[in-house]
Amino acid sequence: MEKEFNPFLVSGYRGAKYFCDRESETAVIKKNINNNINTTLFAIRRTGKTGLLHHVFETYAKNTKVACVYVDILSSVNLKEFTNQLATVIYNRFPENQGIGKKVIQAIKLLRPLISFDTLSGSPELSFELGETKQYEKTIQQLFSFLDSQNKKIIFAIDEFQQILEYPEKNTEAILRTHIQTLKNTNFIFCGSNQKMMHEIFNSAKRPFYASCSNLHLDFINPDKYAEFIWRIFAEHKRKINKQSIDLIINFTSCHTFYTQYFCNYLFASGIKNIELTDVQKTAIEILQLNESTFFQYRNLLTNAQWQLLHAISKEEKLYKAHSNSFLSKYRLGTSSMVSRGIEALLEKEMIFYNTSVGNSYYETYDKFLMRWMQHK
Ligand SMILES: Nc1ncnc2c1ncn2[C@@H]1O[C@H](COP(=O)(O)OP(=O)(O)OP(=O)(O)O)[C@@H](O)[C@H]1O
Ligand SMILES: [Mg+2]
Incomplete structure (x- = not known):
């Protein structure tokens, strides 16, 4: 049987129909x-x-x-x-x-x-x-x-x-x-x-x-617009998905385009016609398991201190005050200057980014799946 075209693209461009907002x-x-x-x-x-x-x-x-x-x-x-x-x-x-x-x-x-x-x-x-x-x-x-x-x-x-x-x-x-x-x-x-x-x-x-x-x-796509897009694409391919499930996808991937697309692509490929919340939860776990070997490779590229810091940033999800006492002591990260050096290194290696396009700037882990994986460790 011919494989069904997956409308959630994870590479390339195939026209406005598959492009959100x-x-x-x-x-x-x-x-x-x-x-x-x-x-x-x-x-x-x-x-x-x-x-x-x-x-x-x-x-x-x-x-x-x-x-x-x-x-x-x-x-x-x-x-x-x-x-x-x-x-x-x-x-x-x-x-x-x-x-x-x-x-x-x-x-x-x-x-x-x-x-x-x-x-x-x-x-x-x-x-x-x-x-x-x-x-x-x-x-x-x-x-x-x-x-x-x-x-x-x-x-x-x-x-x-x-x-x-x-x-x-x-x-x-x-x-x-x-x-x-x-x-x-x-x-x-x-x-x-x-x-x-x-x-x-x-x-x-x-x-x-x-x-x-x-x-x-270019900021992240508006979550409401992304939700509508996901619903439409599934509907056009005779799949049903409810709002709660879509919200979970958007939340889990922080509406970061590539990760949201990847998640939907994976879910679409499962072939489920009537997608329930439990299917989305199962997909999330599967994606993290599938990517685990990549996460371990990341660990090999970092020092222990950098890995610990990345873990802490992932747990915070959005880190607004990298030098606050509460952040340093909560994760036992040592001195403020050690954290500064660690952040420099993680930015350089593109493991985290600094979002300055919002009123209150913050650090966040780039790879959304790594971030979710670390949050569960
Ligand atoms: N508005 C959109 N709607 C749906 N899918 C999109 C949209 N924008 C990008 N994508 C998909 O998301 C993935 C990542 O997008 P793209 O490669 O354009 O990002 P990028 O910012 O150029 O990434 P990089 O920083 O790695 O160069 C691609 O698979 C692309 O097809
Ligand atoms: Mg590019």
């Missing part, structure tokens, strides 16, 4: 685009940044005057690889037999890239063998300006943008900023999963991108 954020990005303003998208990990980029793109799918280009640069380690990825996505984005495709392909070929084929997907990959950084800079400029001159609005989303800080070419930010500034028909959306590095690039007064974009903060 994000209406106001979509509107803000589109307004920026209409006004020729570049956007920087800030959010903690796994809230749905990449999904939102594709959701915005989908709204332009039938608009022949707009072309959207998406590039994820996480795997690039230097300017050469950045240039190769840029050329590859542009080459693959505009098929030769459609629209401006022919012109794009001819223009790229003039830059003399080597064209190979990915062994898994079979799609073309471009690479340049140029001597110096300057030549890569020139190629980037040529790629951007060529697209910019095509009488189309180009929307360029660069995902995992913080990766440029890892390049040995320390002037990458300046290079990109200089060329981006000169474009007339191209708008950028910069997005990244490492908040600290993204803030460094865009909010530090000494750096090239400072104050050059409109910042958009």
Whole structure:
């Protein structure tokens, strides 16, 4: 029997039907685009940044005057690889037999890239063998300006943008900023999963991108909207689920997009037609058991003191006062400076995040399943 499509996605984007809310954020990005303003998208990990980029793109799918280009640069380690990825996505984005495709392909070929084929997907990959950084800079400029001159609005989303800080070419930010500034028909959306590095690039007064974009903060999805979405998707697939069960899912996963999606995906896959609260409780336990080996791996990556601190933060769920006597003594965490060092390390390893988007900032464990698992230990 063919496996039923699981409508709760845990990777990729499959259209507005399977995408919950994000209406106001979509509107803000589109307004920026209409006004020729570049956007920087800030959010903690796994809230749905990449999904939102594709959701915005989908709204332009039938608009022949707009072309959207998406590039994820996480795997690039230097300017050469950045240039190769840029050329590859542009080459693959505009098929030769459609629209401006022919012109794009001819223009790229003039830059003399080597064209190979990915062994898994079979799609073309471009690479340049140029001597110096300057030549890569020139190629980037040529790629951007060529697209910019095509009488189309180009929307360029660069995902995992913080990766440029890892390049040995320390002037990458300046290079990109200089060329981006000169474009007339191209708008950028910069997005990244490492908040600290993204803030460094865009909010530090000494750096090239400072104050050059409109910042958009992506928060968690509104729980009521998420509840309605979950109910609708189950109903459309002839499943029944009551409000109490949905509330438990949202609560258990703290409405953190990836974890809520994962939970619903798992529950959907169980095939239960009439979902009761006990089914949701059973699913929660199963998910924690399934992930236990990952939790033990986390433990191996941390010192004992860091693990104890993570445990304490998980138990608190939201930790508002990390240095209060009551927190230190409740979990026997030693001195305030020991906790400071521990928090630094846990933030660095992305085991916790600091939520500053609310009035009263707090620390919270990133992995919602690890958090629930620790709360039961
Ligand atoms: N609004 C949404 N409705 C339903 N599912 C969503 C929504 N946003 C994201 N998702 C799903 O949640 C998962 C995580 O989303 P996504 O990868 O977009 O997050 P991210 O913030 O880019 O994560 P990372 O920080 O790891 O890059 C994906 O499986 C995606 O399909
Ligand atoms: Mg992402």
